[in-house]
Amino acid sequence: MKEMSRIVKTVTNFVYGFIIVFGFYIIAHGHLTPGGGFQGGAVVGSAFALLLVSYGSLNSKKFLEKDIFSLFEGFGLILFIVLGFSGLGITFFYNFLANSGGWFGNAAVIGVNPGDMNTGGVIPLMNIAVGLEVLSAFGVIIITMARGAEFTKKKENS
Amino acid sequence: MKKIIFGIAFIIFFSFLIVSAINMRTFGEPTISQMDDYFIKNAQSETGANNVVTSIVFDYRGFDTLGEATVLFTAVVGLVALFRGVKK
Amino acid sequence: MNLANHIPILIIAIPLLAAFLVPLITRINKKSSGILTTLALSVSLLLTILLAVKILTVGPQVYVFGATSPSLVLPSGLKFPIRIMLEIDAMSIFMGLITAIVSFLGAVYSLSFTEKYDGVDKYYSLLLLLTVGMFGMELTGDIFNFFVFLEIASIASVALISFRGIDFGEPAEAGFKYMIVSSISALMVLFAIGIFYGQYDLLNFAALASVIKYSQLDKIALGLLIPVLAMKAGTVPMHMWTPDAYSEAPAPITMILVAASQASLYALFRVVFSLYNISLNALTVGWIIIIFGLLSMFIGVTMAIIQKDIKRLMAYHAISQTGYMLLGVGVGLAVLANPEALKNYGITAMEGGIFHIMNHAMYKGLLFLTAGALFFRTGTRDLNKMGGLAHYMKYTTIFFIIGAAAIAGLPPFNGFASKLLIYESVYKFNPLLSIIAMVVSILTLASFVKVFHSAFLGPKLPQFKEVKETPRSMIFAMAVLSCIIILFGLFPDLIVKNLVHPAVMSLIEQLQYTGTVMGGM
């Protein structure tokens, strides 16, 4: 894919950081505000799509290499299933951190409340794990399909 | 010939849909909402999360979300397997 | 913290964990992905056997996710379950056993089958995910969870079918066709879930079964579910994907795909028997399933005889054998209403049908593995090009004979045991059906004699001079399958009495299924 014009690239350079931070905001506040792991991961994924479209290939920004994404994806998923396993003392997906006073543990005020980050037990951790997995899944999908489109098109006109 | 069979199948299927749309209950009033009322009432106390939907997605029906993440992981591994020969 | 009452979830979670670890571990050392997969699948095979013994002695098990105790089904003072739960009774663990055996042997077989492949860790990861999808479909007691695992199995099998799609055209096309079929079926299952949820606000199989009123909408949901799940199982009017998918996928994957399509057959029985049971007029639905079965049997065999490609021929036989299962269980369903007819031949028909699922998974798997062995050594699947392979590949020939005899229903093998049950009970129900079944069985034998002659017998062909026997791991997988076939063939009543009969009973008695969850209401 050929690159876009200079203006688009400069705007992308400026904007993509904010999109990624906004995506992480949605992931982190999944248990308070609308959103969560999947939606936040999709927002960060859209930042990668923006980079791909404007730069023509994602790894022009050195840190966005394909195998970094698959590494992140592996870690995200393993963190998620380990969280599931860790509740195994009682049952598989048991929320052992909820209302336990520890990390993310204090009980939420019943009824309408301004929202306290430290509630929700395992849910914020799972949000982060799924968010990590979804954003890296989007990264890998975008790169692979863009490169695959190049590969299949090349065959046709060569 | 194939077109006629497909046409008949399409009409039958479309009539299935229309009948189900007509006698499904009216739009805004859920007749039974016992399970959801339980979630709305107890989500905060049991899981501590303000967002009831997230508490369902990750705590009450967490196994679905594990299956969900696996679906996405399968699609990604399948894609990478499909385009593994491509060297940009 | 004893792990004994966590077995149901460990069967699914351990292969899943292995599937996530395989891509990471192969970054460290290349050869370990096959061993890790075989290890994980052997653990889940062991756990399935343990669980089967426990279920056949104690009775249906329930495993609730996230509750304070694995069997806390109804939280205090509620009359409906709110969490996802695995509900395992004799029928689902019967299917679980098939999945466990077939996937373990598939992994062992592909240890040496995929030597020449690149990207082997992705192959094993997808194989594990396909197994997890099938286990999930069979063990879960929640309809939406069933949809999610149906989707995992479909996507994993599409990726595996088009695994060799990078250098040949056909696997990509077969994968595309299978993807369209499984997308439509998954979406229509979701539509039916929407209908159930809209009316009863419940997502649990057993809770729905105890509340369902077979209203106009439920008829539509049933009308959607039966053709869609039958399409996934490969019955005739919608069987377009089966020959392409089975012949283009690598041989061990085809074996697991056969068990995967039987998992959606199990889902069809679960919907018809446990969800609707008495409330639907059993005769008409029974006859619909019988007609599906007859069509599949007859068209499957007639298409099979004219095939040149060995795996396409076996794929068509898979369709016709699925017809037997549908016939057996359809007869059982048709007489569900009047108990005395059910007693004298309905139950034996269902036992024949369900026992045939296990037998079919075994001998069809063996046949596909032998076809894979031929492809592995000769590189071709076309029957006309093959010949005189018996001289070089002794063991494969023996395994092929065992498989062909079992599929044709010759006495000492397991095919005969289940087909006999089907013949005698269907004869009492309607003589014409069982005559058709016998004719189809003879045609099957005819087509396999043709395959045996053109592939194995005949003079030593020059181009196969350097062909030697298949490697040990492939021989081991095929040997285990043939032992199972012979074991089931010699002691059929032992298997039927304490494995198949409880499965049939758990399907027929809806109360037993709903009782475990709704507390014997």
Add this chain to the structure above:
Amino acid sequence: MIGNLPYVAVVMFVGLGIYTLMFKRNLIKIAIGICLIENGVNLFLITLGYRKGAIAPIYTQAPSGQAMVLPTPQALTLTSIVIGIATTALILSVAMMIYKHYGTLDTEKVRRLRG
């Protein structure tokens, strides 16, 4: 009848999707058909969970005293949307593969494996 307008929209979506699947020959159009049905079924799930005049089931700074919408369909639709992404990504990449090998996207010419 006006009350059930969303269900009519659902029927239109799924009907159009099935129509494109059955009668269109281009692979990409078939992929679009699958997406259409996908959105139709998701819309159907969401419309089941609406309660007239209710707000989203989130307790952070919510206007108190209002009924809340049913949360479960939203959880189901979230899962179904992600499954839609996975299927669409796979369908399109397999279609690319077919285009690479057969050079055409027309199902009539691609179908070499007849019968």
